[in-house]
Amino acid sequence: MSSETHEFKAEVAALLNLVTNSLYTNSEIFLRELISNAADALDKARFQALVDTSLDGQELESQILITVDKQAGTLTIEDTGIGMTREETAQNLGTIAHSGTLRYLEEMQRARAAGESSGAVEPNLIGQFGVGFYSAFMVADEVVVTTLSGKPGSEAVVWRSRGDGSYQVEPGSRSQRGTTIVLTLKTEAKEFLDRWRIEALVKRYSNYVMHPIRLRVIDEQGEDKDPEPRQINAASAxxxxxxxxxxxxxxxxxxxxxxxxxxxxxxxxxxxxxxxxxxxxxxxxxxxxxxxxxxxxxxxxxxxxxxxxxxxxxxxxxxxxxxxxxxxxxxxxxxxxxxxxxxxxxxxxxxxxxxxxxxxxxxxxxxxxxxxxxxxxxxxxxxxxxGSVIKEGLHTDGGQRAELTELLRYRHVADTDDGLVSLKDYVAGMGEDQKYIWYVAGPNEAALRNSPHLEAVRAKGEDVLLMSDPVDEWVLQSLSEYEGKSFRSVTQGELDEPAEDEDIDDKDDDSDDKDDEAKAKDKREPSPIDPLLNLAKVVLGDRVRDVRASKRLTESPSCLVDAAGGLSRNMERILRMAQPGTKLGASPRILELNPDHPFVTAASKISETNKDDPRLAEWVEILHDIAALAEGTVPDPAGAAKRFTKVLNNLVAG
The missing domain is CATH 3.30.230.80 (Ribosomal Protein S5; domain 2)
Structure with a gap:
C-alpha cells in the first residue's frame, strides 16, 4: 500500500477553519474531545468482543495513555480500542462531521429493528457529531494518527494533516489494535506539556470516564519520568x-x-x-x-x-x-x-x-x-x-406553590427563643375566635418583637408571624391565604375592620381609598379624646393621613399604621432598595393614639379646656416622635431630642 494525498471534501479548508476557531471557545477542550473519542473506541471494542470472538486484541487491557514529550514538543493520546481500517480512516477523519460513532449506532439500531441484535448490553457512546477530533488543530501544527483495526486481516494506517485543507494516508507499522494520536503542539500551546496542566484537565473533564487514563512524561533531556505510568482519573462515577x-x-x-x-x-x-x-x-x-x-x-x-x-x-x-x-x-x-x-x-x-x-x-x-x-x-x-431563597419560589413558580407553602417557616411572637413555626402549626394553634393569620413586617426582627402594633393581638393571646426578609411581602402577594385563613398585617387598617378582600355591603367597586376612609370615619364611634385628635390633625397637617383613637394599643401611647389596602411602609422601603434611582416618596400614615394612656388622657383634658395651651402642639409632636421611634426611624431626630429634653427639664423643675 503506497502513500496517497487527498483533498478534504466539501470546502474543508474553510470548514476546518470554522471548526477549530469558532466552534469551540476554549482551546483546552481538545483534550476532553480526544479522550472521549478514545473512550468510545474502547467501548466499541468491548462490545464487539462480546459478539465477535474473532476480534483481534482480546487480551488487551482497556486503557488510555497520555504521553507528554517535552523534548519533542508533542502530546500523544493512545488507546487500545477498536481501531480503524484504511477505509474507515478516510471516512472518519477525511470527512468533517462524518461520525464513525454515529454510523456505528445507526447500524446497531438497524440490526435491532431487523431482529439481528445479539442481546448484549449496548455501549454508551458520546462522539456522535464527527467534529471533536478537529479541535486538535486549535493547539497543534500537525496531527498524526496511527491506527490498526481489530478486524482480522487489517493493516495499520497512518493519517496526517497540518489542517491546511489536505491530508495524507500511508501504511503504518502499528502491531496492536487501537489508535495513537500525536499532536505537534503550537508554540502558544506549550502549556499542555506541563504535567499538572494535563492532570488538572483530566480531573476536570474526564475524571469519571470508566476506563483508566494514565500519564507518562518525558522531560527536556528525553528521560522518561514515568516508567510505570500512573492513573490520573477516578474511573468510577x-x-x-x-x-x-x-x-x-x-x-x-x-x-x-x-x-x-x-x-x-x-x-x-x-x-x-x-x-x-x-x-x-x-x-x-x-x-x-x-x-x-x-x-x-x-x-x-x-x-x-x-x-x-x-x-x-x-x-x-x-x-x-x-x-x-x-x-x-x-x-x-x-x-x-x-x-x-x-x-x-x-x-x-x-x-x-x-x-x-x-x-x-x-x-x-x-x-x-x-x-x-x-x-x-x-x-x-x-x-x-x-429560607429567603426558597421563598422566591412562591412568587415565581406557581406550579410548585403548594409544596413550597408547606416548607415556609417563620419566627413568631409566641416563641421568644427564635424558634420557627410552619403555617400548618400556626393555624393548628389558632383559637376558635381568631379569624386571621397575623403578621408584622419590617427590616429588624428585634424591633418587630417590641412593636406597639402587637399589643392588642397579644393581649387576646393570638400569635403573630415576624417577617423580616425583604422577600416576605412579595411572597404574600402570591399567597393570600392558607387553609381558608387570610393573612393580615397588624400594622394596616383597624384591627376590627374586615380584611381588604372581604365583602363590605356598602362598598362600591369603583370607590377609591378616600371614599373608603370617609365611610370608615362616618362609622367611627365618638372617642373621649376627640378634641385631642382634632388638634393633632391640625398640628401635624399633611405629615399624617389621619389621626384616630387606637384599638390596637394597650401599653404604648401612640403608633403609626398603614392604610388598609395601601402599600405598607416596609414595602415602600423594599421598592426603594430594588430601584434606588427612582423617586418613591413615603406616603403619609395614620397616627393612632391610645385613649387609655395617661399621657394621652392628660393631653386630651387640657385640649378640652384650653385648646390654645402651647404645650399641646409640643405634646402632639412628641406622640408622633414616639410612634416613629418605635419603628426605628425618626424624621427629625434633632427636633425630637429637643422636645424630649424640654419635657424632662419641666419634670425636674416641678
Missing amino acids: IWARSSSELEDSDYTEFYKHVMGGFVMPGDEPFARLHFTADAPIQFHALLFVPGRAPADLFQEDRKALQLYARRVLVVENCDTLLPQYLRFVRGVVDSQDLPLNVSREMLQEHKSLAAIRRQLTRKTLKLLAELAEESADKYAKMWNEF
Missing part, C-alpha cells in the same frame, strides 16, 4: 453506583469535591439526594443541600450543578437544571440521553432538559419536606441559611 454500595464516607469525600475540595467542620450537608431516573429520560443525579450558604449564592456567575454526558463533563455550571429558588443545591447530573449540540458547550433547547428539571425540582422539594418532618432542628438550620 459515584453517582452511577447504587447507594447500597456506598458508605457515608464516600458521599462525604465527593461532597468535598463538589464544594471545591475543602469543607469546614460542622458544615456537612443538611441532606443529599441520590437517584437514577429511566423515564422519560435516563439520567443519574447526586445532589447535596450544603451545610452553609455558598459565598456566591447571590452572584450572577455563581456555581451550579455540573452536567455530564456519559461521564464526560459538558457544562460545569448548568443553571437551567433547577429553578433559581433552588440555586443553593450543589451536585452532578449525568444523562445518557441528553442531546447536545456539536460543540457540547451549549445545550440545545430540548424537552429532555425540561424533563430532567421537572424531576430534579420535584425530588428536591420532597427531600426538603422529608428533612422538615424527620429533623425539625436540622431543617431550622437549613431554613436559616436558605
